[in-house]
Amino acid sequence: MSLPALDDGTPAQAVVDLDAISDNVRALRGHAPSSDLMAVVKADGYGHGMLPVARAALAGGARWLGVATAAEALALRAGLGATDARLLVWLLTPGAPFADLLRADVDVTAGAPWALDEIAVGARAAGQVARVHLKVDTGLSRGGVAMRDLPDVVRRAAALEASGELRVVGVFSHLACADEPGHPSIARQAAAFADALDAVASAGLRPEVRHLANSAATLTLPGLHHDVVRTGISVYGFSPGPLLGAPSDHGLRPAMTLRARLAGVKQVDAGEGVSYGHLYTTSQDTRLGLVPVGYGDGVPRQASGGSAGPGGPFAVGSGADRRVLRVAGRVCMDQLVLDLGPGARERAGDVVTLFGASDGVAHGAEVPNAQDWAEAVGTISYEIVTRLGARVPRTYLSRGVVEP
Numbered sequence: 001m002s003l004p005a006l007d008d009g010t011p012a013q014a015v016v017d018l019d020a021i022s023d024n025v026r027a028l029r030g031h032a033p034s035s036d037l038m039a040v041v042k043a044d045g046y047g048h049g050m051l052p053v054a055r056a057a058l059a060g061g062a063r064w065l066g067v068a069t070a071a072e073a074l075a076l077r078a079g080l081g082a083t084d085a086r087l088l089v090w091l092l093t094p095g096a097p098f099a100d101l102l103r104a105d106v107d108v109t110a111g112a113p114w115a116l117d118e119i120a121v122g123a124r125a126a127g128q129v130a131r132v133h134l135k136v137d138t139g140l141s142r143g144g145v146a147m148r149d150l151p152d153v154v155r156r157a158a159a160l161e162a163s164g165e166l167r168v169v170g171v172f173s174h175l176a177c178a179d180e181p182g183h184p185s186i187a188r189q190a191a192a193f194a195d196a197l198d199a200v201a202s203a204g205l206r207p208e209v210r211h212l213a214n215s216a217a218t219l220t221l222p223g224l225h226h227d228v229v230r231t232g233i234s235v236y237g238f239s240p241g242p243l244l245g246a247p248s249d250h251g252l253r254p255a256m257t258l259r260a261r262l263a264g265v266k267q268v269d270a271g272e273g274v275s276y277g278h279l280y281t282t283s284q285d286t287r288l289g290l291v292p293v294g295y296g297d298g299v300p301r302q303a304s305g306g307s308a309g310p311g312g313p314f315a316v317g318s319g320a321d322r323r324v325l326r327v328a329g330r331v332c333m334d335q336l337v338l339d340l341g342p343g344a345r346e347r348a349g350d351v352v353t354l355f356g357a358s359d360g361v362a363h364g365a366e367v368p369n370a371q372d373w374a375e376a377v378g379t380i381s382y383e384i385v386t387r388l389g390a391r392v393p394r395t396y397l398s399r400g401v402v403e404p
């Protein structure tokens, strides 16, 4: 895929290749051929844009879309209109707009004992039978009904099924350490999930779908795929973590390219301190390039580079001049500096790339990916793409052409 030219005057831009999203979904369906696929599009599609990603995922064969919050679910339904896909929302708080969610044909999650009765009230208000997924905590100790509370919750759910307010259509749980192959918690959670399914069955509930696998489990744990796999980060083209290899090992490619235009290039002497705090000092007469992105755009301030360690990586130059450079000095709110080196040929207006559709420098590529940025600042690729700020315009490519 070749990227469109960056518009004149645009300081920074994220280009999202929607074909990569659709192709990643196809590849993931190949990893879980007996299961349906839920594309997780929470947090504005991991920073890529919820609606364009959702449409591209459906084009790739996703049958489900998953989001965290009620507001996301309602915006997703408003944007998509009626679809064959099912929508699921899982992170709800007391007072959530259950009636609105049911009218919007969204499946809702009961992840705590309080939820069933509020769902029932919402169902009566909407005049509909709520489609409910029970979320069980099998060992993540985050959301979900605790195993010790499950017998009471399934009894209450069965009563509300009998009285016609809701139907338990799904049972699910979430894994703590699926990105660490062989982690002992995986087998424990799988066993607890089997116990939870037994508890649900003995209460007389007959859910349509069971789901446990996130991206890591979808790629590496076929025994845990169940009826639906809930894939997030892999839809966007990333391996869930460094222990699971590069995107291309799994038939994936990153969908987002983040690039910026140099705002200026200037000659400085050896021994000059660069950016706030003078964290970085030029070691020779050199040329500095000013990049107009900073933490106000979501570039982590921890990606600063200097005496304490190398900064976040950039691909700079083309052809024989192509190289990966590290941020020189502090990342500021709106800008950062690259030491382009003595005799560098870059000029104001030239485009530099923070990350793109590649396996990343760690895997020998010339262009970093979000995983390289994650490793440079001690986080995960998820955070790098999701925190990308609203100030950075997103441009969408479909079949290699910019979407209007």
Ligand SMILES: *Cc1c(COP(=O)(O)O)cnc(C)c1O
Binding pocket: 040, 042, 090, 174, 213, 214, 215, 216, 230, 231, 232, 233, 234, 240
């Ligand atoms: C975010 C999320 C996912 C997706 O996880 P990935 O690691 O991005 O695949 C799946 N299920 C639940 C409940 C989530 O919150």
